Amino acid sequence: MEFRTIVHFPRPAFELMPCERILFVGSCFADSMGRRFQEEKFRAVVNPSGVMYNPVSILHTVEKMEKHVFDTAVFTLGTNHVYVERTTGEIVDNCRKRPQRLFEERELTVEECTGALHESVLLLRKNNPGIKVILTVSPIRYAKYGYHGSRLSKAVLLLAADRLVKELGETAYYFPAYEIVNDELRDYRFYKPDMLHPSDQTVDYIWERLVEACFSAEAKVFLEAWRPVKAALGHRPFHPGSEAYRDFLEKTKEAARTLKKKYPDMELNL
Template structure:
């Protein structure tokens, strides 16, 4: 007897190699995938604008990265004793405008150069509900606790997502012809508007991502939303807030991601990386004990062996 509808994942026509540079943008779920990639020593640039939830803000961020845009103080707002950017997460906000600008521009410059050489871009859409600044009629990534009266919040249409994104994809092909893109929809539910509205939002995102993926053989859809909502489908796989997948669910999703995008050679490398990472995060009750010193000596010998076996690791935090 079957008690759940497990999603079977077919391996993608093109797979990620351990040497490939990867850039991620999108919702906080993208951070879960980035964390897993980093723990296996992939070369990853994570969310250079901070966490972004809606497709229009992610599209705008990628355009800024391609353009290598330089922000000035005119691009910032001052609210509650801090400087903010409507296009960035609040992690970039600062009480000193120059520090804020330095962090923003440094991140964009780094992302511009990284995106130029990246092999993979992973994009995770979180919601189709978007805040628009009334004065400029522009979608914003973050309201930074400004009065709600300054914004209009609405569910964007399928065309409002696909039309700018198809133009962006043309730009990305020109900017980096080797780039492959993985789209996904975050399984984290946005319950502020209730379950029916959340479903409308997620359905819009799913339809949009499939239209984008269908436009090129270099684009892929990873069913993160479906894995959590249809496969796991149980509140024991959620955190206490009943919206965020817990570590068990994230590990399960990571397993599905590996099955789809890593060939046997890469999966074998990942086993070696996981074993090494486990050693580096081991905690000793007494680091001065003979057994601890022996363990650290063996770990350093393993590190040197892996560096010799995989020379590209020298360019990473390994």
């Protein structure tokens, strides 16, 4: 008997290589996944202008980053709700603690979301013509909208992501993080105590599914080679001043330097 429904999805037409330059922009879920990529020695830039929940705010970040070089961009969509400054009619990314009366809240349409995301890709392509795009919808529910309202918001984002992938073809890929959490990991033990945000265990599981789907064989080999070095560097000794620990640390650093010789793009700060 099967006691859960596994979310099956195809591999993308492209693969992620070791130590790629990746831009993560989006909700706090982008922060969680982006940090994991950084830990695994990808050259990842994560929400350089802060967390951006909606597609227009994602575009605002990309406008500041369009001249940078990236191999892949990951957009994590959180909501279609935006705040508009009443005096200018502009969508703001952060109210900066100004009075709420200065802003009005509205919802982006599927067309507006798709348009903002498409423009983001076009801007990145100016300096990165071969850039790959991964889209995902954050599994985090927004209680303040009500759970029905949260589902409606996610539905708009899902439709926009689907349209963009169809428009961009094989250079874009939708990774179903939203579906994995809501259709596969249905138990509350997969959430943090607020019962809204995915637990660390859930983020680890999504990472495993992403590696399985999107990573090249070479990238998987690199992860296995980096794993023991990463664990050793994170070791907390009982006696940090001992000669035994100094020898252990020097051997670990030498293993890291050896790995960097094989993967020159690996960022290594010892």
